[in-house]
Amino acid sequence: MDEGPSGVENTIAALPIERPALEIPLQDLSDEDLISRAREGEAAAFGEFVERHMTAVHRWMTRAVGPEDADDLTQDVFLRAYRGLARFRAQAPPRAWLAAIADNAIKNRYRSRSRFRRIFAPESSPEGLEDRPSRDVSPEESAGAGESSVTVQAALSKLPVEFRLPIVLRDLEEWSYEEIAISLAVPIGTVKSRIARGRGQLRTILAPLVASQRNR
Amino acid sequence: MSGNGTQHPARSVDFLSRLHDGELDAAERARFEAHRTHCVECRRAAVEFEDAISLFRSSRSTPPGSDLAARILRKVQSTNRPRSPFPRRFRIELTWAALLVTALLALLISTPIAMRRSPSPVPVTLGRATANPAPAAPPPASARKTELGDKGAVRRQKSARPEPEPLLQKRESKVNRVAGDAASPESQKELRAAAEPAPRPPESDERSDRHRDGERSRDKLSRVVAESPPLAAGGAEENAAVAPAAPLKLTVRSIDGYGPAPELLPGGPPLVLPSAERGREYVLLLDSQGAVREVRPTPAPEELSRLHFRAGSRPRRVLVRIE
Numbered sequence: 001m002d003e004g005p006s007g008v009e010n011t012i013a014a015l016p017i018e019r020p021a022l023e024i025p026l027q028d029l030s031d032e033d034l035i036s037r038a039r040e041g042e043a044a045a046f047g048e049f050v051e052r053h054m055t056a057v058h059r060w061m062t063r064a065v066g067p068e069d070a071d072d073l074t075q076d077v078f079l080r081a082y083r084g085l086a087r088f089r090a091q092a093p094p095r096a097w098l099a100a101i102a103d104n105a106i107k108n109r110y111r112s113r114s115r116f117r118r119i120f121a122p123e124s125s126p127e128g129l130e131d132r133p134s135r136d137v138s139p140e141e142s143a144g145a146g147e148s149s150v151t152v153q154a155a156l157s158k159l160p161v162e163f164r165l166p167i168v169l170r171d172l173e174e175w176s177y178e179e180i181a182i183s184l185a186v187p188i189g190t191v192k193s194r195i196a197r198g199r200g201q202l203r204t205i206l207a208p209l210v211a212s213q214r215n216r
Numbered sequence: 217m218s219g220n221g222t223q224h225p226a227r228s229v230d231f232l233s234r235l236h237d238g239e240l241d242a243a244e245r246a247r248f249e250a251h252r253t254h255c256v257e258c259r260r261a262a263v264e265f266e267d268a269i270s271l272f273r274s275s276r277s278t279p280p281g282s283d284l285a286a287r288i289l290r291k292v293q294s295t296n297r298p299r300s301p302f303p304r305r306f307r308i309e310l311t312w313a314a315l316l317v318t319a320l321l322a323l324l325i326s327t328p329i330a331m332r333r334s335p336s337p338v339p340v341t342l343g344r345a346t347a348n349p350a351p352a353a354p355p356p357a358s359a360r361k362t363e364l365g366d367k368g369a370v371r372r373q374k375s376a377r378p379e380p381e382p383l384l385q386k387r388e389s390k391v392n393r394v395a396g397d398a399a400s401p402e403s404q405k406e407l408r409a410a411a412e413p414a415p416r417p418p419e420s421d422e423r424s425d426r427h428r429d430g431e432r433s434r435d436k437l438s439r440v441v442a443e444s445p446p447l448a449a450g451g452a453e454e455n456a457a458v459a460p461a462a463p464l465k466l467t468v469r470s471i472d473g474y475g476p477a478p479e480l481l482p483g484g485p486p487l488v489l490p491s492a493e494r495g496r497e498y499v500l501l502l503d504s505q506g507a508v509r510e511v512r513p514t515p516a517p518e519e520l521s522r523l524h525f526r527a528g529s530r531p532r533r534v535l536v537r538i539e
Contacts, residue, residue: 043289043292043293046289046292047285047289050285050288050289050292051285054280054284054285054288055279055280058277058279058280058284059277062277062278063277067277067278070278070280071280071281071284071287074280074284074288075284075287075288075291078288078292079288079291079292079295082292082295083295152271152272152275153275155272156272167272171269171272171273172272172273172277192230192233193230195233196229196230196232196233196234197229199229199232199233199236199265199268199269200229200232200233200265202268202269202272203229203264203265203268203269206268206271206272207264207268209271210264210267210268210271213267213271214267
């Protein structure tokens with residue numbers, strides 16, 4: 001199936017008789033077709049779908065929750081997608097559907113983490129939505145070490161959870177506001193407002209790093 | 217100059233965000249450019265905003281592990297299949313499910329119908345005097361009260377309260393006992409015979425028949441009937457459900473103070489009463505010929521008005537208890 005037409009198939013194609021359509025390689029199928037086949041139980045189709053979108057989902061998750069949890073959450077997203085194949089209605093692009101699942105996964109992650117903190121560490125931040133950076137690195141240290149990615153990650157982890165994926169999708173993935181709004185099932189005005197406020201907070205958080213790089 | 221009409225552009229993240237996205241219209245953009253040339257704060261804010269987003273964009277993301285796809289697929293394969301529609305998910309055969317639902321619906325519909333027919337007719341045994349009458353369910357307290365003091369109608373009784381045996385024997389002027397145990401083979405034969413719907417003779421013929429039967433057997437007065445006419449079309453199953461009920465017995469007592477109650481004459485058509493009548497009492501007003509003129513309270517079973525008693529010298533009032 002994946003190896004393309006074999007010699008036998010070429011022979012059949014040369015015969016002037018009616019023959020069934022040759023199998024299309026999974027790589028040539030659209031996302032919707034892959035989902036449709038996966039829904040009918042074709043595991044290879046879902047495997048192709050995972051291969052096609054795994055890197056993007058992992059990138060979202062790295063930015064939104066940090067590299068430590070990105071693998072787990074990426075796995076979680078595709079598992080949820082597999083379980084929800086029957087509910088995919090093709091009204092939005094498959095990547096928007098994945099983004100919706102990712103957004104829910106991120107929120108659930110922080111909801112449970114916030115509950116955990118409320119129970120076991122009541123002195124922590126009352127919102128419970130901010131993630132603690134895995135390493136407490138100052139912007140100056142990061143700039144000095146040339147690890148801007150770590151600082152950016154630390155800055156993202158300080159954003160409220162509902163701002164993270166919209167900013168990632170808009171400023172890193174360059175999605176349109178409309179597609180983000182469809183994915184997250186919120187009005188486009190809400191998406192714009194969240195992204196603007198998130199950008200404003202990022203500017204404040206990243207200001208020292210920006211200044212140090214400018215002075216360099 | 218303001219970003220949204222009231223706020224300075226440098227302090228409006230919405231304005232800066234729209235500026236970054238290029239969403240300002242031509243007029244807004246021209247006004248802002250003119251303002252920015254002489255506003256240091258706006259120039260600095262715009263530059264910082266752009267630099268922060270550029271830094272954010274330039275940050276590198278760690279690539280996924282090489283085995284992440286394999287791990288995901290392993291996890292997917294180890295988990296359940298994707299949720300299919302309800303019947304497939306629970307492996308329900310639609311045909312069997314439809315049959316089951318139909319059977320349940322039929323049960324639900326037929327149960328209330330069967331319950332409504334539950335006051336099923338029960339063979340009635342008419343009493344005849346015996347030396348030692350079997351202990352019978354005594355009349356309820358309210359019935360005794362009516363018998364002793366109130367001359368009005370006896371109300372229907374839904375529950376019977378036990379009464380001391382001597383009092384019962386004292387009040388019963390005569391206990392008519394009739395053979396006719398539904399469990400005996402003879403009675404079973406009668407039950408089957410009576411189950412055949414037969415045209416009812418006119419009243420006069422009925423009375424003469426009763427007299428003839430009375431002469432033939434005084435002690436065997438029971439009229440055992442398996443079913444009443446309205447239920448005759450009910451089907452074999454329903455009749456079978458009705459037949460095993462214990463036979464009813466009529467006990468007659470005088471309540472007018474003129475001596476013992478007149479004797480209930482045997483014969484006549486089969487007497488059928490609903491089983492719901494068990495434990496109820498009715499007052500029968502008899503004329504001097506022994507025919508029933510009135511039954512109280514109403515509504516009362518039609519069969520009671522067809523009873524016939526031995527003629528006397530005056531109208532009588534008797535209490536009939538169905539047991």
